[in-house]
Amino acid sequence: MSPERRVLVHADKETLAAAVAARFVRKVRDLIEEFDEATVVLTGGSMGIAALAAINSSPDRDSIDWSRVNVWWGDERWLPKADDERNEKQAREALLDHVPLDPRRVHAFPSSDEGLDLDAAARSYADELVAAAPRNASLPHFDITFLGMGPDGHIASLFPGHPGIRVTEETVIAVRNSPKPPPERLSLTLPVINSSARVWAVVAGSDKASALGLTLADASIDEVPAAGVEGRRRTLFFVDGDAAAEVPENLIDPGQFWTGADE
Numbered sequence: 034m035s036p037e038r039r040v041l042v043h044a045d046k047e048t049l050a051a052a053v054a055a056r057f058v059r060k061v062r063d064l065i066e067e068f069d070e071a072t073v074v075l076t077g078g079s080m081g082i083a084a085l086a087a088i089n090s091s092p093d094r095d096s097i098d099w100s101r102v103n104v105w106w107g108d109e110r111w112l113p114k115a116d117d118e119r120n121e122k123q124a125r126e127a128l129l130d131h132v133p134l135d136p137r138r139v140h141a142f143p144s145s146d147e148g149l150d151l152d153a154a155a156r157s158y159a160d161e162l163v164a165a166a167p168r169n170a171s172l173p174h175f176d177i178t179f180l181g182m183g184p185d186g187h188i189a190s191l192f193p194g195h196p197g198i199r200v201t202e203e204t205v206i207a208v209r210n211s212p213k214p215p216p217e218r219l220s221l222t223l224p225v226i227n228s229s230a231r232v233w234a235v236v237a238g239s240d241k242a243s244a245l246g247l248t249l250a251d252a253s254i255d256e257v258p259a260a261g262v263e264g265r266r267r268t269l270f271f272v273d274g275d276a277a278a279e280v281p282e283n284l285i286d287p288g289q290f291w292t293g294a295d296e
């Protein structure tokens with residue numbers, strides 16, 4: 034495992050979500066102070082949304098200047114805009130609707146009721162990424178990319194055994210036949226996820242233990258997509274005790290007490 038990857042274990046889902054929230058608030062505040070903005074990429078799934086809800090209930094939530102935060106998504110479920118299962122809708126309800134974001138900085142994936150087909154929607158989000166990229170770059174600078182992980186080791190909508198995990202020429206892909214409903218989705222590709230300065234994977238539950246163990250043992254990305262995740266500066270796996278069951282002892286950081294030079 035790369036030395037830049039760390040596993041931080043927390044007792045249960047609640048303390049895990051609260052720890053992620055505290056670190057997020059601190060880091061985003063620092064980024065805005067230093068660079069005048071911060072860019073985060075959100076995910077769906079239970080822990081991705083639980084982390085957002087924990088940020089919302091953090092006593093320090095309002096210490097962030099939310100008008101300087103840029104929001105993107107790592108993947109989206111191909112559903113109508115108002116569908117309760119859309120990652121965007123869940124993120125809005127958990128956090129985004131409760132903080133004073135600048136709507137022009139919130140970049141949701143297209144929804145299935147906007148008149149685009151799935152492939153056109155992927156191209157449209159790819160164009161949006163290019164449009165937001167600084168000069169001489171092809172992607173925005175992502176500071177923190179959140180990921181959840183499925184029991185099969187999928188991240189975003191990159192599933193084991195699907196060709197999407199190997200796509201490097203595109204930034205956004207249309208996903209069909211997803212084993213996790215709904216079958217049609219949109220996803221950033223692995224190189225885009227890994228372009229992020231920090232990747233924060235939030236993983237809880239005993240059903241994730243085996244995939245997490247394989248991820249940290251550098252399994253093949255065709256079998257365990259999460260094994261390919263690596264932020265440019267730091268990759269943190271925030272996990273609960275149940276998910277950590279198959280993580281070798283020597284890879285477990287002194288937990289929540291670890292603070293790197295750049296978190």
Ligand SMILES: O=C(O)[C@H](O)[C@@H](O)[C@H](O)[C@H](O)COP(=O)(O)O
Pocket residue numbers: 076077078079080081108109110120180181182183184187188189190213
């Ligand atoms: O749209 C989605 O479903 C996700 O973005 C997906 O990648 C999710 O993060 C994992 O499946 C983990 O989800 P759970 O935490 O619910 O297991």
